[in-house]
Amino acid sequence: MRRLTRLAGAAAGSALLLTACSGTLEPGQNDGDVLHLALNQTESHPSYIALDHWGDYLEEQTDGRWSIEIYPNETLGAQAEALQLVSDGSVEMAIVSGPQLENLNKDFIALNLPTTFDDIDHQMLVLGKEEVVGELFNSLRETNNIVVLGGFTQGNRSVYTTFGPVESPDDLHGKKLRVQESELNLAMAEALGASATPMAYGELYSGLQSGVVDAAENNEISYATQRHYEVAPYWSQTNHLVGLDYLIINSTMLDSMTPEDRAIFDKGWELARAEHVELWVADTETALQQAVEDGATVTIVDETIFDEALEPLVDRFLTTETQLKVYEGARALSEKEE
Numbered sequence: 001m002r003r004l005t006r007l008a009g010a011a012a013g014s015a016l017l018l019t020a021c022s023g024t025l026e027p028g029q030n031d032g033d034v035l036h037l038a039l040n041q042t043e044s045h046p047s048y049i050a051l052d053h054w055g056d057y058l059e060e061q062t063d064g065r066w067s068i069e070i071y072p073n074e075t076l077g078a079q080a081e082a083l084q085l086v087s088d089g090s091v092e093m094a095i096v097s098g099p100q101l102e103n104l105n106k107d108f109i110a111l112n113l114p115t116t117f118d119d120i121d122h123q124m125l126v127l128g129k130e131e132v133v134g135e136l137f138n139s140l141r142e143t144n145n146i147v148v149l150g151g152f153t154q155g156n157r158s159v160y161t162t163f164g165p166v167e168s169p170d171d172l173h174g175k176k177l178r179v180q181e182s183e184l185n186l187a188m189a190e191a192l193g194a195s196a197t198p199m200a201y202g203e204l205y206s207g208l209q210s211g212v213v214d215a216a217e218n219n220e221i222s223y224a225t226q227r228h229y230e231v232a233p234y235w236s237q238t239n240h241l242v243g244l245d246y247l248i249i250n251s252t253m254l255d256s257m258t259p260e261d262r263a264i265f266d267k268g269w270e271l272a273r274a275e276h277v278e279l280w281v282a283d284t285e286t287a288l289q290q291a292v293e294d295g296a297t298v299t300i301v302d303e304t305i306f307d308e309a310l311e312p313l314v315d316r317f318l319t320t321e322t323q324l325k326v327y328e329g330a331r332a333l334s335e336k337e338e
């Protein structure tokens with residue numbers, strides 16, 4: 001397995017010079033390593049903070065034998081590249097958004113639909129149910145050497161624009177809406193009345209600034225930490241989707257851990273997930289306040305108009321047996337279900 005041992009430098013366009021060595025990792029024998037983790041968020045984002053604390057915990061509990069080195073701000077490339085790096089083992093871990101995994105296995109669509117999760121609590125409940133997500137999370141082992149360890153919420157996603165409030169899909173007519181790179185997301189933009197432009201997260205600020213796109217959709221925390229409100233100051237509270245990020249790890253690395261170290265690693269990840277939810281709730285409130293103080297306008301809209309526009313995606317995109325099983329398993333845990 002090829003492993004990253006030293007980052008020789010990051011050049012423009014995030015091309016990295018990696019010095020890799022080939023060493024074998026025997027299952028259950030590894031009692032120490034540096035786990036490099038690719039992230040596309042800033043250091044003030046809840047995901048960075050919770051992951052950083054996970055690294056501290058791991059280091060403390062293993063007397064420094066294991067550690068996590070986070071590369072934020074797409075330093076190791078956008079999520080599509082990070083996925084590839086984890087798959088080939090040159091980077092051990094990454095946070096990637098649901099749509100990225102949908103590109104490797106369509107069954108992940110079941111957890112990417114606008115109607116899958118009611119809210120963060122429901123989402124976290126589903127992610128904790130091995131019988132619902134267990135198979136899916138291990139489905140990339142054979143094909144891509146990737147295991148999904150679990151998820152971080154992306155909270156509710158809403159629409160924001162450079163040109164004015166969006167109170168119904170009509171307001172997006174003829175406008176270019178940036179979406180994450182996946183078939184479902186392209187269809188979502190069209191269902192919302194817009195013309196879809198897939199684009200990596202890190203390119204979006206300049207995309208909005210230069211007019212390559214007119215609008216985007218994300219949560220309050222990304223809107224604030226990426227400072228998108230500076231170039232797209234119209235936030236419309238559509239709450240059209242509860243998004244999901246995944247923590248992925250190279251399966252050879254995961255399997256190499258001694259059972260004792262694996263238990264510490266898992267415990268730290270559990271603590272990180274709990275901290276993430278707490279930070280998420282607190283930061284969501286302050287993020288929008290900050291954006292408003294800096295000139296953003298918030299428009300409260302009738303969310304049901306957007307929900308109705310997106311509803312047909314469920315039947316269109318749920319086609320495989322596994323998708324239906326996962327989706328129905330998730331919905332059965334909703335308080336809204338009888």
Ligand code: GCU
Nearest residue numbers: 096097154180201218222245
């Ligand atoms: C959120 C999410 C990221 C994702 C981004 C996007 O910020 O947490 O993982 O990349 O949305 O819209 O691309």
